[in-house]
Amino acid sequence: MKRAKIVQKRFLGTSFVELWLEEKDIAHLASPGQFVMVTTGSSYDPFLKRPLGILACQENQFGLLFEIVGRGTQILSQLEIGDQVDLLGPLGNGFSLNPKEALLIGGGRGFVPLYFLAQIFINKKVPFQFFFGIRSQEEKVLIEYLSQLPIPLVISCQEEFSGFYCGTVLDAFENWRQQHSLSKSAPKIYACGPQGMFQTLAKMDDIIPNQIEVSLESRMGCGYGVCLSCAVKKKGLPGYFHVCKDGPVFRLGEIEL
Amino acid sequence: MKRAKIVQKRFLGTSFVELWLEEKDIAHLASPGQFVMVTTGSSYDPFLKRPLGILACQENQFGLLFEIVGRGTQILSQLEIGDQVDLLGPLGNGFSLNPKEALLIGGGRGFVPLYFLAQIFINKKVPFQFFFGIRSQEEKVLIEYLSQLPIPLVISCQEEFSGFYCGTVLDAFENWRQQHSLSKSAPKIYACGPQGMFQTLAKMDDIIPNQIEVSLESRMGCGYGVCLSCAVKKKGLPGYFHVCKDGPVFRLGEIEL
Amino acid sequence: MNLQVHLGNLTLSNPIILASGTAGYGREIAPYLDLDRVGAFTLKGLSSTPWVGNPPPRIHETYAGIMNSIGLENKGFDRFFREDLPFLENFQTKIIANIWGKTIEEYSDIAKKMNGLERIDAIEVNVSCPNIEQGGESFSSNGQVLCQLIQNLRQKIQKPLIVKLGPNTDDLNNVLQFMEKEGVDILSVTNTFPALAIDVENQSYIFSRKTAGLSGPAIKPLALKLVYDVIQRTRLPIIGMGGIMKTEDALEYFLIGAQAVALGSVNLIDPSAAVQIIEGIKTYLVQKNIFDINDLIGKVR
């Protein structure tokens, strides 16, 4: 187990928190799509660690960005600079990093691993377009956050508010596709977001699910492959993948949603 | 249930913590010997609140001073200024406040309610003598703490170290008694400390256990009289007192130790 | 919005009850909680004559739970009658007397006395008590003895009769059938779980009686399962309890079919928890567009 110190903390609005932690190994080894399991404290209630995607790495530090959705993330949001947390990581298999061209599609907090990926693509000079959708104005802070990167962004919001495409991120993506003729070697698609987004994406026209990489969430017991909690059904095959070991990045075509 | 904000915090050495909390009702109502039940956090592990004696009250604030002995007090020691805690209080029955003359005998953290009592006696101009004993040099911080009050102090330590009487607080008390002839209306004795101190005290010569007031500790479930956990045997009678309701202050003669 | 529930012939203004042994005889908790806000209030277990209970320690904290070995200490009927009953006359809330004995005769005795009190609305029989005629094993550890006890008490009690079961009731199926036949009105499920703790520093048992009863959040998933198992086997209305801390916990019990729930250990750490849970239930019903709590009860099949 690793111990990391919190070196930066920032609330984005009221329900998102960005934390930066100092832990050399994770900062040096992590790749976009990988995650860490973070304890919520020294109490056994709540009991389990929580999986959180890695947002970025810088020297000996790495970032996390999470949404407060329940008890565990609530407790994590109360951590302060200087506090120490126990964690495991980096865990899981990340995204492939060498496409010719890429399209990144993120919904809500699902933008986290894609943000990391975008930074790598900037460094590697891989051309890409980033589609980002939020459900409501409350998540506008995430747009501001994402806008820090010098990247081509297409923003959508399911609530009407000035300036952005109104609809889901896939509506925006579809709309954009119709306006741009995709290059011959169609760009590789990377996606992360809620279950429903993946389901819709899989059914869209001119989409080859096996060429799309998605990063999944699932309930995890251990995060490192021993408990078999994180099952996701294989498509067309009997049995399950395990998100923490076989994923969290999968080809959209190999999983049943 | 009451909610109080921590307004001051200070470590005394490594194993004692002084906290000041803002809660008007408790600050105005509390009397020496009374206590509060304090939560250790929003988790259910640990589950129970912890009983802590009241150290002093000032305007809308009251003080606590506790020793870190286990999980609960460990967690409490991590609270910071600005944090809120849930608590019940003031609870229990305190000391009698109108003796002609008084002798206060405190062992270790047992000095807490007596410290509060001493302040009242100073205000009321009740003449008294304070005997305070520590086990080892590590508790020397408590002597410094107690020395803040302008009171006649007799200090003892079970470990030899310069300046103080070497022995238990009761040895020091006995020694003092032999040097001073007590006034005719013998001063009232108030004591708080470990179990063993009470047992020895009860057996000392020229001691009338029924005239001594002691403040007891016991394991508590609720602190307000519903669970009957805090039983202490009645002396010479069948059955138990309940420390939280019938005490924590008892006459030394009425309890079985 | 309707929160009123009917457990046989016992009607409660809302389905939140304070469990026996965790709210005293009323006076102790009243400064923190308006007793008229809860559906019912269960008295600390009473026997006909006073009982001193077990030597300390009587409580021990476990991970998210507590073990208690109070040993059924109580002041006995007479002192209750003198000291507490008058206070309870000030309230409209339903009052459930929790009773026990060490012999069937002792049970009968306290049952008759309670049955005679107008202010008492129902009588809950704690059957997880040592039976001295059977060598100290609990009454519930022998199905036949338990049935005898129940039959006897039913004859003495005209008020609604609640039988409170523990987790290890012997011959549960037959006992349940027997209770239906004999006309038991309501079941309370569950009492504490037998548990053990060792003091590793002193290399001894924590409690003088070795085992003690586990309650609190730790047992919730087990108590819920037990309530579920009983509900599958009987049509008697059930008061579910065990580890309820929050609104969601109470809702779990309603959804599997408990008509009411009781709060135990939570009262120790938050004497006004009941009111928060009642308010939480109202909020939930509004959110879910449910007008009547009875439409929630047993919704998950």
Added chain:
Amino acid sequence: MNLQVHLGNLTLSNPIILASGTAGYGREIAPYLDLDRVGAFTLKGLSSTPWVGNPPPRIHETYAGIMNSIGLENKGFDRFFREDLPFLENFQTKIIANIWGKTIEEYSDIAKKMNGLERIDAIEVNVSCPNIEQGGESFSSNGQVLCQLIQNLRQKIQKPLIVKLGPNTDDLNNVLQFMEKEGVDILSVTNTFPALAIDVENQSYIFSRKTAGLSGPAIKPLALKLVYDVIQRTRLPIIGMGGIMKTEDALEYFLIGAQAVALGSVNLIDPSAAVQIIEGIKTYLVQKNIFDINDLIGKVR
């Protein structure tokens, strides 16, 4: 200092075991824990042929505990043999194979295969598995069937045979007697506790099979009681488990007489917990001036 313990004919260099299902097949936990440090390592339950297990969700957090409904997913003997056994050859630690089946025949089958592997030091039989010939009830819910199963397996298994009991073993006294007579070598106590959880938001069961097994700190006082009860009734050596998080928890089990303990859920949140607990035990023995862990076992009577 001596930490070596003998459980019948199985000798462990220290009494800390990793429990089945919480440490994979070795490779998964090896990056976090030197497998040669633990007394024994128990493999995730294996059946003769692969088994897909239950649909998600498979885990649910409760107060200081977890419920799991993995449904015994496993890769089956053949893949274990190819993929994991070679890795395990790198270690000296004792390896316990945990096996199960849906029929006595399936049990026999995997038992024979495991019995043939030199690297396997003992075989632990999980009897809390659905018996499809008896309508899906667990093998341990029928004492007679359980005895049949054990008799059958004893004939197939020459290695030390461990039977792993759950909390609701039918006819426990007779089953224990039978096991002693048949020559079962060791008992593991306990498997998870049957529990229930409801999703109040969606008004449904959390798990597709409704009930699931509770483990973790919440169950410790109950598991300790269960181990205690079994110890009172048998002279077979016992591996105690249930909710062990820290050194003190393990010591409680030793003090009441468990010859070894297994760590389960704690591995999920801290894969190197075993080493800390072993070190903690050493420190305790030094403090208490005890040279041999065997002098601690059963010290509290």
